[in-house]
Amino acid sequence: MNAEFDTLMARAGIAIPDDRRPALLAAFVDLRAALALLEDAEAEPAHVFRPDPLGGG
Amino acid sequence: MNTPGAAAKAAIRRINAVDHLLDAFITVTPARAMAEARMVEARLAEGGAPGLLAGVPYALKDIYDTAGIRTTCHSKLREEHVPAADCHVAERLRLAGALLVGKTGTHEFAIGGPSFDLPFPPPRNPWNREHVPGGSSSGSAAAVASGMVRFAMGSDTGGSIRHPAAYCGVVGLKPSYGRVSRRGVFPLAWSMDHCGPLAATVRDAALALQVVAGHDPLDPGSAEVAVGDYLSHLEAGVAGLRIGIPRGWFAAQPGADPEALTAIDHTADVLREAGARVEDVALPDYALFSAAGRVILHAEAFAVHRNALRTRPQDYGRVAFQRLALGATLTAADLLQAQRKRRELTDAVNTQLARYDALLTANVLIPAPRFDTQPDAMASGAPVQMIQFNLTGHPALALPTGLHSNGLPLGVQLAGRRFDEATLLRIGRAVERNSGWEQCPRPPLYQA
DSSP states (O other), X not given: OHXXXXXXXXXXXXXXXXXXXXXXXXXXXXXXXXXXXXXXXGGSOGGGOOSSSSTTO | OOOHHHHHHHHHHHHHHHHHHHOOEEEEOHHHXXXXXXXXXXXXXXXXXXXXXXXXXEEEETTBOBTTBOXXXXXXXGTTOOOSSOOHHHHHHHHTTOEEEEEEOOSBTTTBOSOSSSSSOOOOOTTOTTBOOOXXXXXXXXXXXXXSOSEEEEEESSXXXXXXXXXXXXXXXXXXXXXXXXXXXXXXXXTTOEEEEEESSHHHHHHHHHHHBSOOTTSTTXXXXXXXXXXXXXXSOOTTOEEEEOHHHHTTOTTOOHHHHHHHHHHHHHHHHTTOEEEEOOOSOHHHHHHHHHHHHHHHHHHHXXXXXXXXXXXXXXXXXXXXXXXXXXXXXXXXHHHHHHHHHXXXXXXHHHHOSEEEEOSBSSOOOBGGGXXXXXOXXXXXXXXXXXXXXXXXXXXXXXXXXXXXXXXXXXXXXTTOHHHHHHXXXXXXXXXSGGGSOOOTTOOO
16 A cells, blocks of 8 residues: 555655655545445446536436 | 614624634725725615625635635635636625625635644634634634624535534535536635535525525536525425435444434424424435545545645645645546446435435534544544535535534534525524524624
């Protein structure tokens, strides 16, 4: 996770000060856990995705 | 008779007397308020219509552009920024006769706070100054709760109107996505940003919405949907309406205060006694709404701030930097998964709102915490539940309903069908009238 975090930040060109790294890394781990909840694309009916995120509601 | 000029002077005097205790305002604007008061007085002298908000002092969150008045986003990066033109909302309020008395403090760029490492101090909670007012529309909530203004405009991307409204015991309305123009308001996340009022009462929130709602062709997210009548049916009651409670969202929320859960049940009883049919409903887990919402918010916010994060990282406060830089870790695949889930979850809410007139649910599940307990990160699992309606675009109303045994406000959240703010406000008024809130004491600093 540490290496992935460093790679992604470097790719984005963001320099993380040492004193801000622990909190940001913890938030990254938490966000990755949230993302895992969303990864069920193969179970979805194809019509769920529409380019307009809110549609006509 | 209290003339517009007298109302402006009284509001400025009150701000000058109280705000050093609350830091709700970054900039007080007496010259602007008096100029707008003179416009209203001239209109009245000519026999013209005074406007729906004639002579009513109000405040704008300091991410709303104001011509010739600095608009700082509570950040060193825009400390000296002075816009050339008003935002769309300020234009509408001026035409309705309202008087701008100041610009209110926020979390930095509506995401990083409360913070003590910024050019301006964080606003404080009028109920207890050692406790946070919530955010990010912190100063707007504190200004209304202390009686400095009857209403103030805020913005809401993940709860930033409703969160401070709950902690400060005021009404907070996040309208439908597209209902109020965001033109001239600094963005946090384009597809999640909403502008709306915080107000002392449901009626004041309705008045403000009546003025600021409407299509603006210069905001690409603005909807061409007719504006409702938010005032005529406010007192119509809830007899015959159907209210759903998505209890699965909040019943087992870790960290929830039992008194906050009781406040929801109390509100359900109030609605039943007033003639509504109230039932539990099933919706997908709140964790899914939160996950999709956070991914989209962080991705879009990073897109807004990417260049400044690279070139001026030292000028962000610690909290804003950490929250905004997190978006750099997201990939295109992550964002697409969140957008796909967004549609699925929006459809689920629409399905329930085809059967029910509104949903009654939690807002914050704790009373306002102390400043020294605030986390830096926007973590999952926190006892706050508001981002679901930024994700889906449904209108949502934060309402105070009573006081916690520690003396701080408690409340609930109502959500309704897209663009049906009129029904939402009508239900809100019934809760306000019958919950006992109007008989509760006001904050120590309050003065009407």
